[in-house]
Amino acid sequence: MEIFIEPIGKLVNEFSKLPGVGKKTAQRYAYKIIDMPEAEAKAFADAILGVKRKVRYCKVCGNFTEEDECAICKVREKNVICVVKEPKDVLAIEKLREFKGVYHVLHGVIDPLSGIGPNDIRIRELLARLQSGDVKEVIIATNPDVSGDATAMYLAKLIKPLDIKVTRLAHGIPVGSEIEYTDDVTLARAFVERNPL
Amino acid sequence: MEIFIEPIGKLVNEFSKLPGVGKKTAQRYAYKIIDMPEAEAKAFADAILGVKRKVRYCKVCGNFTEEDECAICKVREKNVICVVKEPKDVLAIEKLREFKGVYHVLHGVIDPLSGIGPNDIRIRELLARLQSGDVKEVIIATNPDVSGDATAMYLAKLIKPLDIKVTRLAHGIPVGSEIEYTDDVTLARAFVERNPL
Numbered sequence A, B: 001m002e003i004f005i006e007p008i009g010k011l012v013n014e015f016s017k018l019p020g021v022g023k024k025t026a027q028r029y030a031y032k033i034i035d036m037p038e039a040e041a042k043a044f045a046d047a048i049l050g051v052k053r054k055v056r057y058c059k060v061c062g063n064f065t066e067e068d069e070c071a072i073c074k075v076r077e078k079n080v081i082c083v084v085k086e087p088k089d090v091l092a093i094e095k096l097r098e099f100k101g102v103y104h105v106l107h108g109v110i111d112p113l114s115g116i117g118p119n120d121i122r123i124r125e126l127l128a129r130l131q132s133g134d135v136k137e138v139i140i141a142t143n144p145d146v147s148g149d150a151t152a153m154y155l156a157k158l159i160k161p162l163d164i165k166v167t168r169l170a171h172g173i174p175v176g177s178e179i180e181y182t183d184d185v186t187l188a189r190a191f192v193e194r195n196p197l
Helices: A006-015 A023-035 A038-054 A071-075 A087-094 A123-130 A146-162 A184-192 B006-015 B023-035 B038-054 B071-075 B087-094 B123-130 B146-162 B184-192
Strands: A080-084 A102-105 A137-140 A165-168 B080-084 B102-105 B137-140 B165-168
Touching (some): A006 A023, A006 B038, A023 B087, A038 B023, A038 B038, A071 A102, A080 A087, A080 A123, A102 A123, A146 A165, B102 B123
Parallel strands (some): B080 B102
């Protein structure tokens, strides 16, 4: 049953493709667009086309950029590299304003069940960067799940022989949460990674 | 602090304009667009431009249409008119597949506090339709709030002298809910509008 007229139905359908957006929400979004002044809707459409046209990946680290090299690679110290799965992880870390080094975006993690092996993600590019000899530490910031762990292990095995320190983000009880409500896996890991006081 | 590169920041900003969408959700949507194939993103942008270009209001009832007259006005019985605030209300009622008459979209309700009077909504157009003499009943389906009530009262006073039956959608306890949890205003209204068994 199609109760929308065709242009509205089409837009509802497009909005439904966004993560977590159902038919009802897509409908609300579509109505908002219909109510927008023409110029505002055009700016919206242009912004969508804009990201596809302008956003590329940094040829050094693989992060989002509009130029060949991203703003981070251009200015930061290059002796510490933080390895992440996706460009959005860069953003999450940058928000902290704590990390002063550069990044390396793998664009995926090793996941044999999905047929993704070491050659399918940007590991070769990472090794090439490490050949330069200036890098003192590689911080692995993949997610704490099966494929993130596997990727971290794999990278550690590759990088250690190069005489470069390899570290990984700590896992444990989130700050501000309670032990009682921490899930088993996290709590177990907090025990394993316990620190001397 | 702008941590996004410009095209991404722009798109996040556009998505933030949608109802109920915060910065974080807008960011997720933007990443989804970046990950889309070019053709898919273009289809999205086209759908946005499409609704602005193609969607008009029916010159008879004020509902969304691509032509002069909407699909409902073209084929339905015209002796019962259901008066609603917005085109999306038409959709909500159409989904029931119960109502067989036509609609009249006011495009707003009387709301003195916002400076919206009877001449700012499509009341004149409704009266013009009623002059034809074929209309037997006007069902007022404005929302059960202060301005919806006021608009219903105002319309009833205008239409009754034309010797046309005026009714309003019933208010009461939602089907499937419990009296214990029904809010006071609704419960009070259910008493006032009680029906003989």
